[in-house]
Amino acid sequence: MAEAQKPLLIKRYASRRLYNTETSDYVTLEDISGFIREGREVQIVDLKSGDDLTRQYLLQIIAEHESRGENVLPVDVLTDLVRSYTTQAQSVVPQFLAMSFEMLREGQEKMLSNMQNMPGMSTMPNPMAAMPGFDALTRQQQSFLKTMMGGWGLPSGSSGPEPETSAATEKEELAQIKKQLAELQSKLSKL
Missing domain, CATH: 1.10.1220 (Arc Repressor Mutant)
Structure with a gap:
């Protein structure tokens, strides 16, 4: 357990190559960026002097992303x-x-x-309910779940579509839900 909390140690050699001490291989800045996106903490130290270079390399990773047009x-x-x-x-x-x-x-x-968490499934109020369009998104989410699960497990009195909804309508709603989920994921990744 304590091992998982230790940062991944990366050593920088005199040749400026970066060495992953966990896997015993050389890594790139993109690899280090990937470790961080996966939730790992990293520590980059100079092999010869022992200086901590983590901040310098993290700034370099940010600068490279910004220069490629990934403006955050x-x-x-x-x-x-x-x-x-x-x-x-x-x-x-x-x-x-x-x-x-x-x-x-x-x-x-x-x-x-x-x-x-679907509304009605929790006793705590949902702060997202005040968001414009949240009701429509909730109805579409319930419709999607009803379609995928055949109506099993949804709370009674849900505001999803009635069972006599046509297959074409359900496909349109499913496509709309996928589009909205993709937009939400995009907005979250920009945050």
Whole structure:
């Protein structure tokens, strides 16, 4: 258990090659980016000096993504970051950014959790219900589940379609649900 919490140790050799100590092979920045996306913590150290180079390489990964057009950081934010290095704001910016990203992570987890729970299945109120279009999305989700499960397990009185709905209508609704789910996934990945 404690082993899973240890960061993945990457050693940088004098040749600037990066060595994964877990798998005993060389890795690229893209590999390291993949480890991080999978939820792994990484630590990159210089083999000779023992200096921690993690921050330097993480910034390099971000710079490469931004240069390929995968823009996550608006120019205003980048400008403010540069300014923070030359002002008194430098002392508060790291804590502010850490807290902001923690809130974003918690919000994403709650949103995903709420999207997976159908209304009526939980005793807790759903904060997503105030979102415009949520009722339509909920009806479509219930319709999709009713179609896929043949009506089993849905709460009584659900607002899904009636059993006499035509197959063509169900296919259209299914296509619309898939489209909306793809849009939601896209919006989540942009966050």
